[in-house]
Amino acid sequence: MKTGTLKQILLITDGCSNQGEDPALVASLVAEQGITVNVIGILEDDHTEQPEGLEEVEEIAGNGHGVSQIVYQDALAQTVQTVTKQAMTETLQGVVNNELTQILGSEKTMEELPPDQRGEVMEVVDELGETCDLEVLVLVDTSASMTNKLPTVQEALIDLSISMNARIGRSRFAVYQFPGRKKSIQQLVDWTSKLDSITSIFAKISSGGITPTGPALKEAMYQFGKKTLRRRFIRDDYTDIEEA
Amino acid sequence: MITQTSKKPDIHLRKGQIVKGKWHRNHYHVVKKLGSGAIGAVYLCVHENRQVALKISKQSASVSSEVNVLKSFQAVQGYHLGPSLMDVDDYQAQNGFNYSFYVMEYISGESLHDFIRRNGHEWLVSLLIKFANDLHVLHQQGYVFGDLKIENLIVSRKPVQLRWVDVGGTTLQGRSIKEYTEFYDRAYWQCGSRKADPGYDLFALAMVILRVYYPNGFTRGNNPKKTLQQKINRAVTIEPLKKLLLMLINNSVNDAEQVKDFLLTYFIHQKSKKNKRRYNQQAKSSHEAFHPFLEVSSILTIGGVCYLYVTFFM
Numbered sequence: 001m002k003t004g005t006l007k008q009i010l011l012i013t014d015g016c017s018n019q020g021e022d023p024a025l026v027a028s029l030v031a032e033q034g035i036t037v038n039v040i041g042i043l044e045d046d047h048t049e050q051p052e053g054l055e056e057v058e059e060i061a062g063n064g065h066g067v068s069q070i071v072y073q074d075a076l077a078q079t080v081q082t083v084t085k086q087a088m089t090e091t092l093q094g095v096v097n098n099e100l101t102q103i104l105g106s107e108k109t110m111e112e113l114p115p116d117q118r119g120e121v122m123e124v125v126d127e128l129g130e131t132c133d134l135e136v137l138v139l140v141d142t143s144a145s146m147t148n149k150l151p152t153v154q155e156a157l158i159d160l161s162i163s164m165n166a167r168i169g170r171s172r173f174a175v176y177q178f179p180g181r182k183k184s185i186q187q188l189v190d191w192t193s194k195l196d197s198i199t200s201i202f203a204k205i206s207s208g209g210i211t212p213t214g215p216a217l218k219e220a221m222y223q224f225g226k227k228t229l230r231r232r233f234i235r236d237d238y239t240d241i242e243e244a
Numbered sequence: 245m246i247t248q249t250s251k252k253p254d255i256h257l258r259k260g261q262i263v264k265g266k267w268h269r270n271h272y273h274v275v276k277k278l279g280s281g282a283i284g285a286v287y288l289c290v291h292e293n294r295q296v297a298l299k300i301s302k303q304s305a306s307v308s309s310e311v312n313v314l315k316s317f318q319a320v321q322g323y324h325l326g327p328s329l330m331d332v333d334d335y336q337a338q339n340g341f342n343y344s345f346y347v348m349e350y351i352s353g354e355s356l357h358d359f360i361r362r363n364g365h366e367w368l369v370s371l372l373i374k375f376a377n378d379l380h381v382l383h384q385q386g387y388v389f390g391d392l393k394i395e396n397l398i399v400s401r402k403p404v405q406l407r408w409v410d411v412g413g414t415t416l417q418g419r420s421i422k423e424y425t426e427f428y429d430r431a432y433w434q435c436g437s438r439k440a441d442p443g444y445d446l447f448a449l450a451m452v453i454l455r456v457y458y459p460n461g462f463t464r465g466n467n468p469k470k471t472l473q474q475k476i477n478r479a480v481t482i483e484p485l486k487k488l489l490l491m492l493i494n495n496s497v498n499d500a501e502q503v504k505d506f507l508l509t510y511f512i513h514q515k516s517k518k519n520k521r522r523y524n525q526q527a528k529s530s531h532e533a534f535h536p537f538l539e540v541s542s543i544l545t546i547g548g549v550c551y552l553y554v555t556f557f558m
């Protein structure tokens with residue numbers, strides 16, 4: 001069975017993009033590189049807001065082969081880990097489906113197998129989900145309207161790290177905000193396995209009115225490339241695709 | 245390819261509708277919806293004049309996962325760990341999509357809240373004794389229940405018994421908890437990790453008991469553990485239950501059997517006290533016969549707790 005390190009971008013936003021390339025288009029490009037794009041849209045707590053600005057959320061995730069969810073702040077922590085896990089399962093199911101197509105010929109997917117066989121395949125998917133390595137780049141919208149939500153976002157990220165580190169496989173995270181001061185995104189936390197100890201990472205933010213989601217996603221994609229290149233250079237045995 | 249589940253609409257079954265399995269061709273007559281949640285919905289159905297519960301979802305992966313767990317439970321002979329599994333199949337809906345479902349034993353009863361409201365908190369102890377034993381057997385099978393919460397528990401009648409439904413969170417020990425709910429989650433309360441070990445369930449069990457006292461729940465505050473201690477001390481009047489809850493949130497018990505023994509000791513003690521009052525004059529000798537047993541068992545329990553304390557904190 002082939003699985004690589006699963007790579008995900010988790011975009012957390014509360015509104016629609018208003019600058020640069022179409023984020024949905026960029027998301028499909030990112031997915032093409034084997035990186036899943038998941039999106040969480042946060043609603044205002046006063047329950048007055050129409051979630052229209054958040055339509056984009058589903059579109060981006062759809063094109064990014066990922067999962068999307070729109071939530072109120074108080075459900076953020078649990079949603080972040082559910083979305084991440086669900087996207088992992090779906091990606092792994094995709095891998096398994098490809099594998100099945102090769103073995104059984106034609107377009108046979110898990111869903112078409114009889115229940116008993118499906119159960120056996122699912123055991124493999126569950127096992128892979130537990131043991132595979134995972135990399136999540138968290139991309140946080142820090143435009144003005146997000147300011148009061150950032151403490152909750154930070155708590156949710158700590159919680160995500162607790163969930164993922166309970167797995168047998170390795171998990172690594174990086175946190176970026178957008179827009180950055182000069183560039184489209186700005187690093188807040190470099191790749192690390194533990195987010196438990198992050199404190200006030202969003203402290204020094206000067207939030208403006210623009211939300212360049214498309215360019216931010218594109219730049220985020222390169223952050224995987226850089227690290228992979230660097231690691232390849234350091235460790236010869238590092239492989240993107242492992243045989244198991 | 246990958247986002248199939250996201251595109252598939254949710255499924256709603258109508259009352260009176262017949263669900264026919266694609267593979268095994270069984271018919272299920274929908275009576276009513278029992279509940280729904282994160283994964284899908286559960287319906288009360290009739291199959292061959294028998295009431296059954298049918299869980300259907302657009303996420304065929306989750307259905308398969310839960311079925312795998314229920315299947316492994318069937319292997320435990322002579323012991324009912326959760327509802328028994330009866331059928332697994334796919335239903336082709338009118339919209340052309342396939343929805344996976346499984347059929348299980350219907351557990352009729354009421355919620356723990358309703359039961360306790362009608363019968364009093366004293367019942368908690370006897371419900372918990374049996375339930376702790378079920379958990380113990382589950383743990384011995386190498387699993388952890390995971391998503392232990394009031395909504396996933398039903399008090400069945402004849403015999404009155406606390407039973408769990410929804411094995412969606414059930415996880416092999418040593419892995420990461422598959423599904424959880426914040427209020428019952430050990431990590432949320434900063435009292436430990438989200439790794440599946442028996443202690444994870446015992447913490448959730450403590451929260452289930454607390455939830456009976458605080459039906460609307462409460463938030464963790466700045467010092468989650470302190471919040472829990474205060475809530476316990478304020479509401480739980482049954483002394484041994486209070487003691488038990490404090491031990492559970494402190495992780496000083498990590499075996500469900502100890503919970504059972506602890507409560508059993510109290511239960512026997514209670515009974516013997518009542519008996520003493522009622523039959524003060526007669527049957528003295530039988531009480532005398534009872535006391536040594538009591539003494540021995542409480543010494544054993546206290547000894548066990550001390551031993552654990554020493555192992556984990558010294």
Ligand SMILES: Nc1ncnc2c1ncn2[C@@H]1O[C@H](COP(=O)(O)OP(=O)(O)OP(=O)(O)O)[C@@H](O)[C@H]1O
Pocket residue numbers: 278279280281282283284285286297299327348349350351352395396398409410411412
């Ligand atoms: N075997 C059963 N007998 C009777 N009632 C049941 C049975 N299984 C489930 N139910 C009822 O249906 C409700 C929903 O079931 P379940 O928890 O399995 O759904 P879910 O989608 O996994 O929900 P969640 O994950 O949010 O808990 C339960 O709370 C319970 O009241």
Ligand SMILES: [Mg+2]
Pocket residue numbers: 281282283391410412413
């Ligand atoms: Mg469930």
